[in-house]
Amino acid sequence: MIRNFIMALLCTLFIGACTVTPDGPKQAVNLSAQLKQVAQVDTWELRGKMAFRRGDEAASANLRWKTDGDDFHFRLTNMLGVTMVSMVVDDNGAVLEADGETYKDAVPAPLIYYATGMDVPVAPLLSWIKGMPLATDTYTLNDKGLLATLRSGCSGCQGWDVSYxxxxxxxxxxxxxxxxxxxxxxxxxxxxxxxxIQPPPTYSETAPSLTTTLKIRIYQWTIP
Structure with a gap:
C-alpha cells in the first residue's frame, strides 16, 4: 500500500530541532478576549514538524500548512525538502498527491489515513491547532488563562485529548x-x-488496542 512507502520515509526523520520556543505571556490573559481574537484568525500559515506514534509504529516529517477559511494546502516533506505528501482542500473536495499518484475524496481525513496511516481529525484540528475549543469540547486552563488541555466532544471525533x-x-x-x-x-x-476504543463485552471483532499520539511542533505562525 502507498502508506507503507510513506511511513518508511517518515521513519527516517525526527521531531526534534534546535529552535527557540516561546514561553507564553508574563501576565494572565483574558480568555474571552483571547478566544475572540483567535476566532478572527481564519487565514494562516504554519511551519513546523509533525510526529505520529501508534504502538511500535512511529514517524515524523516537516510540515507546512496554509489555510484560507475551510480551504487549505497541507504538505509533508523529508529532511531534504522533498515533498512526500501534498494535499489541497477546497470547494471541489480533497486532492492528495503522494508517491507519484493522485487521490481524490470529498473530505481530507480518509486520504491522509490512506497515504500515511495517520488518523487525523482534520476538521476540528483547524480550530484546535489555534488553541480554540469547539462548543462541545471541555477544557482546562494554564496559570496564564490559556488552554492547557482539551477533551473532544464533537460527533465523530470523540476520544481525542489535546494538550498545549x-x-x-x-x-x-x-x-x-x-x-x-x-x-x-x-x-x-x-x-x-x-x-x-473499549468494545462492549459481547463485541466479537477486534477493536483498536493501541494509543495514537500526534505531536505538532510549530516553529513559525504567519497571519496575513
Whole structure:
C-alpha cells in the first residue's frame, strides 16, 4: 500500500530541532478576549514538524500548512525538502498527491489515513491547532488563562485529548482597520492523544488496542 512507502520515509526523520520556543505571556490573559481574537484568525500559515506514534509504529516529517477559511494546502516533506505528501482542500473536495499518484475524496481525513496511516481529525484540528475549543469540547486552563488541555466532544471525533504549551504572541492586521495591528497568543506545541476504543463485552471483532499520539511542533505562525 502507498502508506507503507510513506511511513518508511517518515521513519527516517525526527521531531526534534534546535529552535527557540516561546514561553507564553508574563501576565494572565483574558480568555474571552483571547478566544475572540483567535476566532478572527481564519487565514494562516504554519511551519513546523509533525510526529505520529501508534504502538511500535512511529514517524515524523516537516510540515507546512496554509489555510484560507475551510480551504487549505497541507504538505509533508523529508529532511531534504522533498515533498512526500501534498494535499489541497477546497470547494471541489480533497486532492492528495503522494508517491507519484493522485487521490481524490470529498473530505481530507480518509486520504491522509490512506497515504500515511495517520488518523487525523482534520476538521476540528483547524480550530484546535489555534488553541480554540469547539462548543462541545471541555477544557482546562494554564496559570496564564490559556488552554492547557482539551477533551473532544464533537460527533465523530470523540476520544481525542489535546494538550498545549509554548504559546507565542503573533501579530496580525485588523480586518476592519488594515492599519491597526492585533496580537494573539497561539500555541507552538500541540499533542493529540486518542486512547484505544473499549468494545462492549459481547463485541466479537477486534477493536483498536493501541494509543495514537500526534505531536505538532510549530516553529513559525504567519497571519496575513
Amino acid at each position: 504549551s509554548n504559546y507565542g504572541s503573533v501579530t496580525f492586521s485588523d480586518s476592519v482597520n488594515d492599519s491597526a495591528q492585533k496580537q494573539v497568543w497561539l500555541p507552538h506545541l500541540i499533542t493529540l492523544t486518542q486512547e484505544p
